[in-house]
Amino acid sequence: MSLTHHLAAGDLLNALRGAACPSSALHLYSLLRLRLRPSDPSYLASRAAVLALKPLSAASSLPLLSHFHGHLLRSNLIAYPHVASSLLRSYSLLSPSAAHQLFDQIPPATCNIYVLNIMLASLCRSSDLDSARAFFDGIPDKEAVSWSTMLACYFSRGRLADGFALFRSVTFTTNIAVDCIMLTTLLTACTSAGLLPPFCRSVHGYVVRCTLPTSMHLGTTLIDCYAKAGHLDYATRVFSRVPNRNVMHWTAMICGMASHLRNKEAVQLFEEMCQRRVQPNEMTFTAVLSACVNAGLVEKGREFFKLMVDRYCLEPNIHHYGCMVDLYGKARLLEDAYEVIKTMKVEPNVFIWTSLLAACKKFKNVKIAIEGMEKALALEISD
DNA sequence: ATAGGGTTAG
Numbered sequence: 001m002s003l004t005h006h007l008a009a010g011d012l013l014n015a016l017r018g019a020a021c022p023s024s025a026l027h028l029y030s031l032l033r034l035r036l037r038p039s040d041p042s043y044l045a046s047r048a049a050v051l052a053l054k055p056l057s058a059a060s061s062l063p064l065l066s067h068f069h070g071h072l073l074r075s076n077l078i079a080y081p082h083v084a085s086s087l088l089r090s091y092s093l094l095s096p097s098a099a100h101q102l103f104d105q106i107p108p109a110t111c112n113i114y115v116l117n118i119m120l121a122s123l124c125r126s127s128d129l130d131s132a133r134a135f136f137d138g139i140p141d142k143e144a145v146s147w148s149t150m151l152a153c154y155f156s157r158g159r160l161a162d163g164f165a166l167f168r169s170v171t172f173t174t175n176i177a178v179d180c181i182m183l184t185t186l187l188t189a190c191t192s193a194g195l196l197p198p199f200c201r202s203v204h205g206y207v208v209r210c211t212l213p214t215s216m217h218l219g220t221t222l223i224d225c226y227a228k229a230g231h232l233d234y235a236t237r238v239f240s241r242v243p244n245r246n247v248m249h250w251t252a253m254i255c256g257m258a259s260h261l262r263n264k265e266a267v268q269l270f271e272e273m274c275q276r277r278v279q280p281n282e283m284t285f286t287a288v289l290s291a292c293v294n295a296g297l298v299e300k301g302r303e304f305f306k307l308m309v310d311r312y313c314l315e316p317n318i319h320h321y322g323c324m325v326d327l328y329g330k331a332r333l334l335e336d337a338y339e340v341i342k343t344m345k346v347e348p349n350v351f352i353w354t355s356l357l358a359a360c361k362k363f364k365n366v367k368i369a370i371e372g373m374e375k376a377l378a379l380e381i382s383d
Numbered sequence: 384a385t386a387g388g389g390t391t392a393g
Contacts, residue, residue, distance in 0.1 A: 047385050082386040089387075117387045124388095148388045184389040217390045224391065251391050259393075283391050290393080319392060351393095 009035050009044055016051040022064055025055040046080040057090035062098070065090055069102075078110075085114040092122035117145045124153035129162075142174075148182045155189035163189055180215045183207065187218075191225045200225040204238070220248040227256025251284045258291040266291035267300060274307075282314055289323035293330065301327045318346050325352050329359025334368050341372075348379070 007015070012032040019025035029052040036045060049072060056065055069087060072078040078087065084106055092099035099122045106115060116139050123132040136142070136150045147170045154163035167186060170176055183203055190199045204222055207214055214222075219242045226235035239245070239253045250273040257266035270288040273280060280288075285308045292301035305324055308314045321344045328337035337356055341348050353376040360369035 041384085043384060050385060080385080082384095085386045112386090114386050121388070143387085145388045150388095152389065179388095181389045186389095188390070215389080220390045248390055255391065281391085286392050 007031075007035075009040060013044070013048060013051065016048060019051075019055050020058075022056050022059045022061065025052045026068075028052075043080070045075070046077050046083050049077050049080075049083050050086045053086045053090050057093050060094055062094050065094060066098075079107075081110050081112045081114060084110050085112075085118050088115060088122075089118045092118060092125070096122055096126035113139070113141060113143055113146070117143070117149060120146060121149050124149055129153065129157060129159065142176075144176050144179050144182065147174075147176060148179075148185055151182060152185045155185060160189060160193055178206075180207075180212055180218045183212075184215070184218045184221050187221045187225050191221070191228055200229060200231075201234075204234075214242075216242075216246055216248065220252050223249060223252040223256065227252065227259070230260060232256055232260060232262065245278065247278055247281050247284065250278055251281065251287060254284060254291070255287040258287045258294065261294055263291040263295035263297070267295075267297065270304070280308075280312060282317060282320070285314065286319045286323065289320060289327070293323050293326045296327075296331060298327060298331045298333070316345070318349055318352070321346065321348070322352050322355065325355045329355055332359075332363050334359055334363060334365050338368050338372065341375075348376075350376075 009032055012028055012035060016025060016028045016032065019028055029048055032048050033045060053068070056068055069078075069091075072083060072087060077083050088099055088102055088106070091102055099119070103115075103119050120132065120135055120139065123135050132153055133150070136146065139146055147166070151163055151166055151170075154160070154166060163186075167182070170182070171178060183206070187200065187203055190203075200222070203225075206212075207218065207222075212218075219238065222238045223235045226232070226238065235253060235256050239249060242249050250269065254266050254269050254273075257263070257269060266288060270280070270284065270291075273284070285304065288304055289301055292298075292304065301324065305316070305320065308316065308320070321340060324340045325337045328334070328340065334356075337359060341352060341356060353372060356372050357369055357376075360366070360372065
C-alpha cells in the first residue's frame with residue numbers, strides 16, 4: 001500500500017496488467033487515476049481502463065461490470081474505441097443481451113472494425129446462425145478476424161457445408177490472406193468430420209509452402225488431425241519439429257498414441273514430458289490412464305493417478321475415475337474398482353456402473369454385481 | 384500506444 005504510493009503511472013499500469021482479482025485491479029486503477037496529471041497523455045487513462053476490465057470480466061460479476069461501465073460513461077473514456085470494444089467484450093462473456101444493448105448505444109464514430117468483430121463473436125456464441133450471418137454480411141470492411149469468427153461459428157455448430165462455402169469465398173473473392181487461425185478453424189472442423197488425410201496434408205503443405213508462422217494452436221491441431229487419421233508417423237514428425245512444445249502438443253500426441261493402442265509409446269511420452277518439466281493437465285492424464293487401461297498396466301495407472309493428485313494437484317474428474325474403474329475391473333481387482341466408485345468425489349455415471357458390472361460379469365462376482373446394481377438403480381430414481 | 388478470431392477426452 002505505502003509502496004504503491006511512490007509508483008509512477010507507468011509502473012502502476014504494469015501492476016494493473018498483472019492484477020488477477022477485481023478488487024486489486026480497481027484499487028490500482030483508482031490510484032493511477034489519482035496520479036495522472038493534465039500533462040499526461042490522455043490515452044493513459046484509457047489503457048488503464050482496458051487493463052482493469054480484464055479481471056472484472058474474469059470474475060464474472062455483472063454488478064461490478066456495470067458499475068465500472070457507469071464510471072466509463074461519466075469520464076467519457078467510453079469514447080475511445082478500444083475502451084468501448086473491451087467493455088463490449090466483457091459484457092458479451094457475461095450477458096449477451098447486455099452486450100447487445102451496449103452495442104446499440106455505441107456512436108458510429110466509435111464503432112470501428114474491432115467493435116464490430118466483437119459483436120459478431122458475441123452473436124456467434126449466443127444467437128441464431130442467421131442473425132450472426134446477417135450481421136457479418138453487414139460489416140463493411142471485413143478483416144481476417146471477421147471471416148474466421150464466422151467460419152468458427154459455422155463449424156462449431158456442425159454447419160460444415162456453409163463453413164466450406166464461406167472459406168471458398170474468402171479465398172476466391174477477397175484479397176485477405178488465409179492465416180494460421182483460419183487454418184486451425186478449418187482443420188478442427190475437418191478432423192471432427194472425419195475428412196482427414198488428404199485434407200490435412202494439403203493444409204500442412206500450405207503452411208510449409210507459405211512459411212506461415214505455425215502457431216502453437218495450429219501445431220496442436222495438425223498433430224491431432226494426423227493422429228486421428230491414423231498417420232502417427234506424420235503426427236510424430238510434426239510433433240518433433242515444434243520448437244517449444246507445450247502441454248497441448250504433448251497431450252495431442254499422447255492421445256493419438258493411446259487411441260491407436262500404442263500404449264507403451266503413450267506412457268513413454270508421458271514420462272518424457274514430466275521429465276522435461278512440462279506440466280500435464282486433466283486431459284493428459286485421461287490419455288495416459290486410458291493407455292494404461294488398454295495395456296493392463298495396473299501399477300503404472302495407480303502411480304499416475306497418485307501423481308495427478310499429489311504432485312500436480314489436479315482434481316480427478318469423471319473420465320479419470322472411469323479409467324480407474326476400468327483398469328481395476330479388467331485386472332479382476334473388483335474390490336479396488338468398487339472402492340474407487342465408493343470414494344470418488346463426483347457422482348458416478350452410467351459408464352462407470354456399466355464398466356463395473358461388465359467386470360463383475362466377466363469374473364463372475366455376483367456379490368459386487370448385486371450391490372452395484374442396487375446403488376446404480378437407487379441413483380437413477382433419485383435423479 | 385491501446386482492442387478482436389483458433390487447440391485436446393472410446
